[in-house]
Amino acid sequence: MDENKFAALLGHAALKVWPELSRDAQEMLFAAAVDDGVIANTLATYLHDHHPRTAHPPKPTALV
Template structure:
């Protein structure tokens, strides 16, 4: 098995348990995944929020 297949498996697992993760872990994983992929941020956020509605967090204080 190559690295891409392991990454796919791990990514699918993370999506599956996303709503059970602490917010700081969600944010760290999301930011790491989106590094260099700003064009996909909204799409991934929407996917995660649609699958796990309780992950809809209020905005960070300014």
């Protein structure tokens, strides 16, 4: 198998388990997958549309 086939297999696996991944794992995979704002917005829209858990609130920045 060539590298493109392995990349496709890993990509499909990541999409399959995306909802079960921790937020940190989701963010790391997302950052590794995108290299510009256009692709990032398109991927973010896809993930939000297909995996509701992705649409979580922002991380808290300070304790209240």
